[in-house]
Ligand SMILES: Nc1ncnc2c1ncn2[C@@H]1O[C@H](COP(=O)(O)OP(=O)(O)OP(=O)(O)O)[C@@H](O)[C@H]1O
């Protein structure tokens with residue numbers, strides 16, 4: 001088991017990637033993970049435009065070459081013509097994990113009626129879990145609070161590193177398992 005925990009943080013935004021506005025989404029994901037994770041981890045950060053091939057190539061690079069066990073994207077999940085983050089995610093995952101999107105939309109609906117406009121999804125590529133979040137920076141904690149308790153065990157199951165959370169902030173759920181004989 002690797003002890004080097006690398007987590008990809010991918011902002012998908014035409015304007016943030018062009019420097020028209022400062023990226024707030026990537027830093028919000030990093031701050032969130034800094035608060036929640038007790039394990040030492042290293043961010044691998046990318047800020048890219050809403051381009052299906054660039055997004056797919058970036059996800060492949062972070063999963064296959066950078067060795068990220070978790071890749072969190074923000075932006076590009078809505079219905080607008082250039083919103084293609086879910087399609088790019090589906091292009092590269094081997095196993096879709098639709099429960100993540102379902103739960104995040106359900107929880108987000110208690111915060112904002114437009115939650116159903118996000119097509120955010122998730123999936124597994126090799127030993128990486130990829131999770132999409134909406135672009136609005138405030139959506140990041142709203143969505144991660146919902147799915148984060150299940151993420152460390154998901155990464156256990158795909159044979160990634162053991163992620164420990166700070167139990168005072170968030171308790172990760174790991175079901176009791178029988179030892180293999
Ligand atoms: N990375 C970001 N940093 C700061 N604000 C953001 C970011 N991404 C999105 N937002 C804000 O949330 C709004 C909705 O996000 P959305 O992903 O739909 O962006 P967009 O309108 O498609 O434009 P762009 O791709 O250029 O960010 C944006 O208009 C912007 O105000």
Ligand SMILES: Nc1nc2c(c(=O)[nH]1)N[C@H]1C(S)=C(S)[C@@H](COP(=O)(O)O)O[C@H]1N2
Nearest residue numbers: 075076077078108114115118134135139142
């Ligand atoms: N938790 C949460 N989910 C949210 C939102 C939000 O503010 N908070 N914004 C919604 C809106 S307005 C849109 S258009 C969709 C898609 O956003 P995206 O294209 O920026 O990914 O996410 C939705 N989901």
